[in-house]
Structures are given as structure tokens and as C-alpha cells.
Amino acid sequence: MNPLYRNDTPGTFPASWYAATADIPDQRPALRGAHSADVCIIGAGFTGLTAALRLAQQGRHVIVLDAHRAGFGASGRNGGQVSSGFNWDQHALAAKLGDGPARALWDLCEDAKADLADLIKSHAPEARQTPGVAYGIYTDAERRKVHDEVAFLQKSYGYNQITALDRADISALVKTKAYHGGSLDMGASHIHPLRYVLGLARAAEAAGVTIYEGSEVHNIANGTRVKVQTPKGHVMADHVILAGNGYLPNMVGQVAAKVMPINSFIGATAPLGDKAADILTRDIAVADSKFVVNYYRLSEDKRLLFGGRESYSVGFPNDIKTALVKRMCTLFPQLTGTPIDYIWGGTLGITMTRLPAVQKIGPNIWSAAGFSGHGVALSGMSGRILAEAIMGDTNRFDTMQSLPVPNFPGGAAFRAPLLSLAMTWYAMRDRLGL
Ligand SMILES: Cc1cc2nc3c(=O)[nH]c(=O)nc-3n(C[C@H](O)[C@H](O)[C@H](O)COP(=O)(O)OP(=O)(O)OC[C@H]3O[C@@H](n4cnc5c(N)ncnc54)[C@H](O)[C@@H]3O)c2cc1C
Incomplete structure (x- = not known):
């Protein structure tokens, strides 16, 4: 079942308090015909739009494709909490990875909060941080x-x-x-997350990014340049970023193995x-x-x-x-x-460990997903890190990639039934106060 369409009407924001209190622009056109880009980004949430903005600011030609609307996904409908650190106690992370690596990861999370504050100030003060x-x-x-x-x-x-x-x-x-x-x-x-993500989309466009809405990607063909296919068009790109997070249909095995x-x-x-x-x-x-x-x-x-x-x-x-x-x-x-x-x-x-899965899937395909309810700041930072890696600086990509994120047992086919069984058990313990 495709998570893109199971619970929503195509191109329509959910009837949330956020949608009722945001200035939603007219729908952007869908991709038609053949296009070329330095970087094609699949998904216009915090991850994809932050990556797009950073790449465009460095002169890259960027096309963003979203099956629905910019901000339609989790980025436009979450709890709005901008938390510190990861979804782990920091001293547990230090015990697992060592003091130095854990500190580097904490610093990265602090940078994520600082970046988000700067972006809100510049592009979406109405998000009222x-x-x-x-x-x-x-x-x-x-x-x-x-x-x-x-x-x-x-x-x-x-x-x-x-x-x-x-x-x-x-x-x-x-x-x-x-x-x-x-x-x-x-x-x-x-923050008001929908106002923020809409502000990011405006900023990305002002920096030269083209966003196509109503443009589901249903196939990615590897090659020296990657071909990204939508129902009515395609993009040939030097690099592709997968930024569909929980909405990305089960299209790329390495992502599906780690992210549910x-x-x-x-x-x-x-x-x-x-x-x-x-x-x-x-x-x-x-x-x-x-x-x-x-x-x-x-x-x-x-x-x-x-x-x-x-x-x-x-x-x-x-x-x-x-x-x-x-x-x-x-x-x-x-x-x-x-x-x-x-x-x-x-x-x-x-993800299994509730830590983000930031990966290089192939020579020119990148992915960031699995922020596990802790993504308002970290998804944007992950997008920025992928942009840096594409531009040749893999320093922070390497730090992020050092997080322990194993594949789900049973792989993409069995992760859902096994995990939902485990999650239902823990949710039941919550209800029983255990
Ligand atoms: C109800 C809820 C509450 C949450 N609360 C918090 C919170 O308080 N604090 C916190 O830190 N995190 C929270 N989160 C998590 C946080 O919202 C996410 O980690 C973050 O928004 C992920 O951003 P993203 O850009 O990676 O993905 P999304 O914002 O989900 O964007 C993905 C986009 O990709 C598009 N897409 C997917 N597949 C395709 C395809 N094949 N072709 C074209 N487009 C595609 C989708 O249409 C979507 O617009 C919450 C999430 C939810 C759902």
C-alpha cells in the first residue's frame, strides 16, 4: 500500500490547525517533459528543501519534486517541538560510541538548532519560534x-x-x-511547522530552485547521470537526494531496510x-x-x-x-x-535505534530519513549535510553516518508485521502503566 495516498487526498493538506492558520500558496505545476539538473531532490519537506536551499546558494541547479505539495508531509503537520540532541540520552550515546564521537554528534545537533533558528528568522518569522x-x-x-x-x-x-x-x-x-x-x-x-516549511519553499525558490508539485517519482534509474521518472516527465541529474522519509514508497531497498x-x-x-x-x-x-x-x-x-x-x-x-x-x-x-x-x-x-539513517545509496544517490519523531531540527541539518557532501565536503556526513542504524530484522518485507507486533506490545505496557 502506498503511504503517499492511503490517508490523504492528492495535493490537499490535511485539515489541521496548522493548515487553517497558514498562508498556503496556489499549487505549483507538475513536471512535464524532459529536464536536466545538477541535483534532483525527491520530497519537499524540511530535509529536501533545506538541501535545495543550500545547494542553490552555492550555484547548483536544483529541481525538487513532490508527489503532493511542498510541506504536505510530516514537516507540515508535526508537534513542532525542536528538541536538543538525538532520541537517545547523550550519556548512553557516549557509552556506546565513546566520548569524542558522542560530543561531535551533540555539537552537530546544536548546529541543527542554530541553523533552524537562523532560517526561521530570515525566511519564516511567522513560525513564531x-x-x-x-x-x-x-x-x-x-x-x-x-x-x-x-x-x-x-x-x-x-x-x-x-x-x-x-x-x-x-x-x-x-x-x-x-x-x-x-x-x-x-x-x-x-514552532508552527507548516509556516516554517512554506517559508523554506519560498526561500529555496528565491535562491533559484524549481519545485514541481503533484509529481510522484515512481522510478529511479542509476547511471552516470540518474534518471528520475514521474508520470508526465523526467529529470536527468548528476545527483539525487531521497527526502521522502516515511512517505517514500518502498522504492529503494537500502532505505526500506532501515526506515519504517x-x-x-x-x-x-x-x-x-x-x-x-x-x-x-x-x-x-x-x-x-x-x-x-x-x-x-x-x-x-x-x-x-x-x-x-x-x-x-x-x-x-x-x-x-x-x-x-x-x-x-x-x-x-x-x-x-x-x-x-x-x-x-x-x-x-x-529506525531500529531511533537514530537517523543518513546514507549514500550509490555513487550519486543520497538519502536521509528515519528521524523517529525527532526530526524538526535534524531533518533540515541532514539535508544540509547531504548538500555539503554533494559539494565535496563529507566531514559532517561521516559524523552523521557513524550513528548505529542497523537494518530491521526480516528486511523490508517482514519489518512491518514484526515491528508493529513489538510496538503494540510496548504501547500496551504504557496503557497498563508497566
Ligand atoms: C504527527 C507528527 C508529529 C511529529 N512531531 C515532531 C516533533 O514535535 N518534533 C520533531 O522533532 N519531530 C516530529 N515529527 C517528525 C518530523 O516531522 C519529521 O522527522 C520531519 O518532518 C521529516 O521531514 P522530511 O522532510 O524528511 O519528510 P516529510 O516532511 O515527510 O516530507 C517528505 C515529502 O516527500 C514527498 N514524497 C515522498 N515520496 C515521494 C515520491 N516518490 N515522489 C515525490 N514526492 C515524494 C511527500 O509528499 C512529502 O511531502 C513528527 C511527525 C509527525 C507525523
Whole structure:
């Protein structure tokens, strides 16, 4: 089943709060006929558009192809949380890879946040980047672990934007009785992701990039130059970047072996007005330690944007709302009965280790995917790193490629049933509080 079309109408943004509050341009034309480019990029999300912008700024002729619209994928519909580091505790990464390599990877993640802040400032200030992401945990044992990680970041890396929270601290910020403590990272932030990705598309075009929408790539033919085929045209390119993440159909074996699509869902309540302070006392975002993470924040019109459900088959469940609202009201019983005005889902790529898979697939084919719910800053950085590699500087590509990202057991054919079984088991443990 093709993840590009299973849950969405071709060329149409989902009915999200983001789409309702962004300035969406008219649809761009589809690719027709024969074209040539230095670099052809498949996918117009954070990864593809950041790569395109960086390449065009260095004088490369770039064509971007998207099956739907620029910003249609996860980039235009995510939780908007710009987190620090990877999806791992940094001291676990240091234990696995050694202090030097782990530090280089942390620095790269800090660069990713800085790049994103610069891009938003220059091209999409309306994305309203706002500092602060709290992490909530459910047990005292978890609290000790999180506080150890905070101490590691402060002492070993001099990262002082993060502070440890005990139970009283977090309940002053987040009005739930569920959390036993956690952390607050003021170097992390949250944004309106659709406004940002639309701004990136405008910036890329201003730098000379051509974006074709409604242009699904269904075949890539290797050669000295790569032929990228869409229904009504093709591009001959010196290099190709695969930037389709969870939406990329099962077209390239090396990507499918490491990256699996899953779905995540978000609901937006009706505006809460003054009652918003009964949920969050500051304009921060929150994620928590459930295996299926709850992630939420207030919108500029004081809705709670609450994400926290996943599904592991290509198709979305018929009823997204009931389970999502149940999770929200378990954390915040005070929201019981609050209307949900918008509800939507999106597809993202995950890997075995929840670390991104940045790869060279062939002499002139590159891929970045599998950011595993941690991609708002890292996908753009990965796009930039691929652009650097294509222009001859593979330094940061080598660092990123050093992340341990094994193939899924069972390969592309069996990864989905095996993994969805495992994920369903862990999600069930969440529900049982184990
Ligand atoms: C609901 C949800 C919540 C999330 N929350 C967060 C969060 O709070 N923080 C965080 O860091 N990360 C989060 N993520 C993950 C984050 O959004 C992604 O890691 C990131 O957006 C990936 O960007 P991308 O450009 O690689 O892929 P996408 O933005 O998915 O873009 C891929 C594009 O490729 C196109 N495409 C695919 N195949 C083809 C083809 N064959 N031909 C042409 N076009 C093709 C698609 O149409 C799509 O537009 C979330 C994801 C989801 C779905």
C-alpha cells in the first residue's frame, strides 16, 4: 500500500490547525517533459528543501519534486517541538560510541538548532519560534535517570540551558498530577511547522530552485547521470537526494531496510481562553516518557495541541479521536468534555535505534530519513549535510553516518508485521502503566 495516498487526498493538506492558520500558496505545476539538473531532490519537506536551499546558494541547479505539495508531509503537520540532541540520552550515546564521537554528534545537533533558528528568522518569522520544552516522567526511578542526564549535559558539555525538575517544579508548570519530575530545556523550542516549511519553499525558490508539485517519482534509474521518472516527465541529474522519509514508497531497498513508516496523531481543542493556564502555566511545549510519547503545547489562540497516539500499519485507524482524547483526559481530567476542533495524522520514518539513517545509496544517490519523531531540527541539518557532501565536503556526513542504524530484522518485507507486533506490545505496557 502506498503511504503517499492511503490517508490523504492528492495535493490537499490535511485539515489541521496548522493548515487553517497558514498562508498556503496556489499549487505549483507538475513536471512535464524532459529536464536536466545538477541535483534532483525527491520530497519537499524540511530535509529536501533545506538541501535545495543550500545547494542553490552555492550555484547548483536544483529541481525538487513532490508527489503532493511542498510541506504536505510530516514537516507540515508535526508537534513542532525542536528538541536538543538525538532520541537517545547523550550519556548512553557516549557509552556506546565513546566520548569524542558522542560530543561531535551533540555539537552537530546544536548546529541543527542554530541553523533552524537562523532560517526561521530570515525566511519564516511567522513560525513564531518560542523557547522551552519540558520533559515529564512518571516514576521516581525515571526521575533519577533524567536528573543524571541533566547533570551530564551541564558538567560534561557545559550545556546550562537545561534544568532538572522535581515533582513540585513540574507541577508548577504542567497542571497534571501524573508527573514525578523531569527537566526543562530552554535551548529547545517550539514552532508552527507548516509556516516554517512554506517559508523554506519560498526561500529555496528565491535562491533559484524549481519545485514541481503533484509529481510522484515512481522510478529511479542509476547511471552516470540518474534518471528520475514521474508520470508526465523526467529529470536527468548528476545527483539525487531521497527526502521522502516515511512517505517514500518502498522504492529503494537500502532505505526500506532501515526506515519504517509509522503514523502519529494530533488533536487541537477549542480555544481554552483563561482555562489554558489550568493546563500549562508557561508557553512551553511538553513531551513525556511514555513509550508512545504524549506531546503537547498551547497554540497562539490558546488551544491545546495534543499529540500522543500512534499506529503501525500504513492506514490510519477509522477512529483517531476516541483514544487520543482518552490519553489527553487521563493527563488532564479538567479537559473532559472540551470540544476537539481539528484532528489529523501524519506519517514519519523510524529506525531500529531511533537514530537517523543518513546514507549514500550509490555513487550519486543520497538519502536521509528515519528521524523517529525527532526530526524538526535534524531533518533540515541532514539535508544540509547531504548538500555539503554533494559539494565535496563529507566531514559532517561521516559524523552523521557513524550513528548505529542497523537494518530491521526480516528486511523490508517482514519489518512491518514484526515491528508493529513489538510496538503494540510496548504501547500496551504504557496503557497498563508497566
Ligand atoms: C504527527 C507528527 C508529529 C511529529 N512531531 C515532531 C516533533 O514535535 N518534533 C520533531 O522533532 N519531530 C516530529 N515529527 C517528525 C518530523 O516531522 C519529521 O522527522 C520531519 O518532518 C521529516 O521531514 P522530511 O522532510 O524528511 O519528510 P516529510 O516532511 O515527510 O516530507 C517528505 C515529502 O516527500 C514527498 N514524497 C515522498 N515520496 C515521494 C515520491 N516518490 N515522489 C515525490 N514526492 C515524494 C511527500 O509528499 C512529502 O511531502 C513528527 C511527525 C509527525 C507525523
